[in-house]
Amino acid sequence: MRVLLVEDDPILGDALRRTLVRNGFPTELVGSGTAALAAVAEREPDVVLLDMGLPDRDGLGVCREIRERSRVPILAITGRGDVAARVQGLRSGADDYLVKPISTEELLARIDAVLRRATGAAVAATVTVGDVIVDLDRRAVTAGGAEIALTRKEFDLLAALARREGAVLPRTELLEQVWGIADASAARTLEAHVASLRSKLGERDVVLTVRGVGYRLAR
Amino acid sequence: MRVLLVEDDPILGDALRRTLVRNGFPTELVGSGTAALAAVAEREPDVVLLDMGLPDRDGLGVCREIRERSRVPILAITGRGDVAARVQGLRSGADDYLVKPISTEELLARIDAVLRRATGAAVAATVTVGDVIVDLDRRAVTAGGAEIALTRKEFDLLAALARREGAVLPRTELLEQVWGIADASAARTLEAHVASLRSKLGERDVVLTVRGVGYRLAR
DNA sequence: ACCGGGTTTGAGGATCCCTTGAGGAAGCAC
DNA sequence: GTGCTTCCTCAAGGGATCCTCAAACCCGGT
Numbered sequence: 001m002r003v004l005l006v007e008d009d010p011i012l013g014d015a016l017r018r019t020l021v022r023n024g025f026p027t028e029l030v031g032s033g034t035a036a037l038a039a040v041a042e043r044e045p046d047v048v049l050l051d052m053g054l055p056d057r058d059g060l061g062v063c064r065e066i067r068e069r070s071r072v073p074i075l076a077i078t079g080r081g082d083v084a085a086r087v088q089g090l091r092s093g094a095d096d097y098l099v100k101p102i103s104t105e106e107l108l109a110r111i112d113a114v115l116r117r118a119t120g121a122a123v124a125a126t127v128t129v130g131d132v133i134v135d136l137d138r139r140a141v142t143a144g145g146a147e148i149a150l151t152r153k154e155f156d157l158l159a160a161l162a163r164r165e166g167a168v169l170p171r172t173e174l175l176e177q178v179w180g181i182a183d184a185s186a187a188r189t190l191e192a193h194v195a196s197l198r199s200k201l202g203e204r205d206v207v208l209t210v211r212g213v214g215y216r217l218a219r
Numbered sequence: 220m221r222v223l224l225v226e227d228d229p230i231l232g233d234a235l236r237r238t239l240v241r242n243g244f245p246t247e248l249v250g251s252g253t254a255a256l257a258a259v260a261e262r263e264p265d266v267v268l269l270d271m272g273l274p275d276r277d278g279l280g281v282c283r284e285i286r287e288r289s290r291v292p293i294l295a296i297t298g299r300g301d302v303a304a305r306v307q308g309l310r311s312g313a314d315d316y317l318v319k320p321i322s323t324e325e326l327l328a329r330i331d332a333v334l335r336r337a338t339g340a341a342v343a344a345t346v347t348v349g350d351v352i353v354d355l356d357r358r359a360v361t362a363g364g365a366e367i368a369l370t371r372k373e374f375d376l377l378a379a380l381a382r383r384e385g386a387v388l389p390r391t392e393l394l395e396q397v398w399g400i401a402d403a404s405a406a407r408t409l410e411a412h413v414a415s416l417r418s419k420l421g422e423r424d425v426v427l428t429v430r431g432v433g434y435r436l437a438r
Numbered sequence: 439a440c441c442g443g444g445t446t447t448g449a450g451g452a453t454c455c456c457t458t459g460a461g462g463a464a465g466c467a468c
Numbered sequence: 469g470t471g472c473t474t475c476c477t478c479a480a481g482g483g484a485t486c487c488t489c490a491a492a493c494c495c496g497g498t
Contacts, residue, residue, distance in 0.1 A: 443494105452488095455484085456482095459478100
């Protein structure tokens with residue numbers, strides 16, 4: 001499950017690459033369309049994340065050339081409001097697109113979705129922890145067979161933990177994924193949501209505290 | 220319509236076999252890759268259910284060998300979270316896969332789907348939600364047997380939701396699919412159409428709102 | 439030009455839930 | 469045990485989000 005990330009801005013590129021790696025996607029970063037074409041042939045990635053605003057050649061051409069040589073799913077990255085680029089991108093073979101600025105949550109969700117479609121409706125859209133089932137598509141959660149109504153943040157929080165089932169997610173990471181902020185000052189907000197999530201899940205001890213670090217899911 | 224089940228865990232294997240038999244699929248259970256290859260040649264099953272975690276040889280190899288000798292549809296069974304195995308499985312010729320733990324409903328649905336694809340039967344172009352039937356070809360909707368007259372936008376909206384039955388569609392996505400715009404400022408338009416759609420469908424709670432995200436269909 | 443259904447837009451209001459604060463409990467080092 | 473840090477509980481304000489209800493607008497068809 002390898003990702004090829006094509007992004008010329010080294011800052012954004014590195015940030016995206018780290019996010020992806022942290023979430024279980026080994027990622028190779030290249031900075032130009034030419035390098036991208038070579039990498040597709042050589043490394044056979046499972047998904048290509050392609051910034052449409054490249055320096056050496058335009059994104060559409062790269063997109064088309066990749067598509068001529070491979071059936072790998074392509075996720076286009078476009079600037080905000082650039083509707084024309086979006087439509088043309090989809091015509092040139094991109095499977096979906098992301099609009100800057102890109103939230104971690106959306107990035108992961110789109111990758112999941114694109115993989116699911118590419119592999120013929122397969123990647124499971126649900127995660128099971130004990131008798132708790134998290135349905136990422138329906139944004140629905142059942143515990144012991146009974147449906148549980150969660151709010152937006154509560155679900156996002158649970159989903160972030162569920163995607164990395166069992167792994168410890170640092171508070172900063174959760175804040176970034178769910179709230180989109182890199183600010184640790186909202187610590188109490190996070191705690192409050194963990195609390196309400198726990199109370200809704202009942203006496204199940206699904207969300208565990210890792211003191212000094214963050215939270216993780218039981219298995 | 221015979222199923223070949225390849226599963227080394229006798230407990231799980233027997234449970235699956237019984238479930239299948241109860242639901243109309245005569246099933247043979249074998250516990251190793253070697254036996255599986257022999258059984259494929261000899262019994263000519265209509266579907267193979269293959270656990271990727273076998274003791275004697277790895278699932279991928281078995282998968283590939285089966286595929287070399289036969290065009291029988293293969294449903295891979297993988298552990299949870301084992302994304303890599305999933306992708307490789309699909310590359311090695313599996314048609315779809317199931318993730319443990321396997322629910323009966325999902326098992327049967329996947330077998331149906333795989334058989335439908337393999338035998339080239341037409342996929343039904345109607346989606347059913349409760350007693351509401353959405354016919355995507357005829358652009359017609361019936362609820363409780365009675366035909367319901369919907370306007371264009373109302374139908375497009377319902378159809379967009381129905382195609383991804385149950386999954387949450389973000390507001391932005393609905394706006395783009397139904398209205399062709401990437402502008403979130405038309406939010407009230409969407410809401411108005413949801414309202415009229417709901418009122419036409421009666422007290423059925425078919426269209427559910429997911430606060431902060433979008434809408435989805437009940438099941 | 440005139441309807442008439444379909445669609446969009448606006449304002450108002452109801453509901454939900456996110457955030458924030460303070461105080462207390464629990465964990466950890468010594 | 470003592471002190472310190474970290475985390476949890478609880479409740480309430482205020483804001484975001486969505487629904488309702490009308491009215492205006494658009495656009496074919498007659």
